[in-house]
Amino acid sequence: MDREQQLKAFYQGNLSKEEAEDFLQWYHSKEGEAYMSSKLKEQWDQQDPVMEEYSSWDREVLFKKISTKKEGSNQSSSDQSIKLKTGKHWGFSIAASLAILFTVSILGYQYMLDHQTSPIETQAMITKSNPAGQKSKIILPDGSKVYLNAESTIRYRKEFKTNRQVELEGEAFFEVFSDKEHPFSVRSKGLVTKALGTAFNIQAYKDSPLTEVALTHGKVSVEEIGGAKSGELIPGEAIISEGTDSDFRKEKIDVEKVLYWKEGILHFDEDTFEEVVRTLERWYNVKITVEGRYDKGFLCSGTFDKNEYLDNVLNILSHSSGFEYQINKRQINMKFNP
Template identity: 40%
Template sequence: MEKKYPNHKSSELRQLIRNTEDTDQLHNLLSDLWEETSNEKLHEYDEVTVKQNILKAIVPPKRTHTQPYTPTSSFRSKNNIRKVVVGASLVLSIMVAYFFIAPGSHQSNQLPAQADIVKATAKGFRSTIILRDGSKVTLNAETKITYDPGYGITNRNISLDGEAFFEVAKNKDLPFVVTSRNLSTVALGTSFNVRDYKCEKLASISLFTGSVEVSTLDSTKHSKDSSLVLYPNEQAEFNKRSNNLTKNTMDREKTAAWREEKLYIENQPLKEIVKMLERWYDVDIDIEGDSSAKELYYKGTGIFERQSLEMVLSTIGYSMGFESQINEDQILIKLNDQLPMEKLKTDTPMK
């Protein structure tokens, strides 16, 4: 969740606006708010000019002794301040939206073009982001999304590398477009999961609500070569080896497991499980033995909810026929001497 400035700052700002005689203190508070904002691009702008513009917009001029005092002028003054107070808690939003987004209103303060915005999670971490339009994005471990500063105003385009769950706010005028390594997904207002890790042979789009259009991308031309429409509880899978896009029924429990902090393992070779565990726990895992050891195959379904890595390795190791040694963040998997042949399954490794 993006950082917000503390509530006591907002309350203090309201009090200062009611008593605008102390403009020096108001300047200081705006400086504090400026430093606390989570917008990493904000500090590239001229802080002094922005504060002066804000003060001109929200602080009425001081009443001189020559100005007549009447109940009417007092009422108007209080009424104006009341209107200001309503928006005071959004002062940082005003700073961004009014002084940055509308450059035509401040021709003397033209700002340089902003770079793309990047949000990312490392191995072992997951996070949730609320976008400008109210859409919510939950990032799985080792995932990155990228979008430009015009998101929510001129477009709703997002690039994804990894896995994320999108809860899209409705906006019929701006389609929500997610482009991953191999797929493009277009939605208006819906919720869906996108999984497209570089190291995995399958990419998938799983729909929870609404409808989406899924298209494949040509890796050299970035042009659409096939597409289909998904409805709730449907899933599109793209095989990166055969370049085939297919539709099937979504396994809702499996797809939602990572957002519920559940590790879901089902009918997978050991090498895929190892990559999953490395990403989930932020560790490095080595497999001791010849190449056939990596083709060890886990049959069945295992669901681990907030379990330690030791517990997960012990459980699947008993089933698959291996032992593990853990030394801080370095793990070694050692196969048992007598490995049953039925636990092996041929599977061509990813290039």
């Protein structure tokens, strides 16, 4: 946000502690003083429309906030507020500038006191979720990007810039902003992925036995939560875990295929029929019931056009898998004939 927006957000109490500290540091700098002086002069000389919003603030209320929290400022604050509202000559600008500086300084100090986080508040989490059939792009407070797949959720603390920990359920692709002083980590169904500045994909759905961390750029380390197994990845590699002591393996992967979902391309690579059904339910936000017996060892492979219609996907799968299907709004019935 620009400085005008930041000033307004500060006054309204909408800045985080870190943002407020940054604002106050700028405000007391030579650059900040010069900026406010120029804006004040515009207000007095031209009644600039942008500054009309600031001039409409009730400064009596503002100064009252100070007087109720700091002793000895009631009378002088009231006098200064009248000057700010009625003065039309640039001669008043110095007094006005000092008054605003005094106001922002004291309110800034009280703002910090009022917004100190308790141990419980420190643990407060922000949650971003997608239902089935929806994907989204999320910008984290540090500038990192998250592409969140359908039926997926991420959680992170409000103090994310200094505590870059993310919890993931489902699938997401991360483009991590580099910050060596604050490592970036993702917890996902038994695994912790750590990175500085890199890009990687994690698939960790609750209803799937597999958790996969695939690296596209940079370098990451992956380790079991509370376990002894760990490994590092280079681009084109993935660590796959099934949550068992014997299955924590590294494999080569096709990065392009791993990221097909970001482009709206549905892709199966020797997936079981159960995995195909779960993917279709997430992808199209439908409920699928399956009747009859089918070969449990049957594996499905195939790539569909971008944003392919569900009817077309089912039509192709039905021919290769041997089932009939009916679509009733969001209810799909698949039936295998004896």
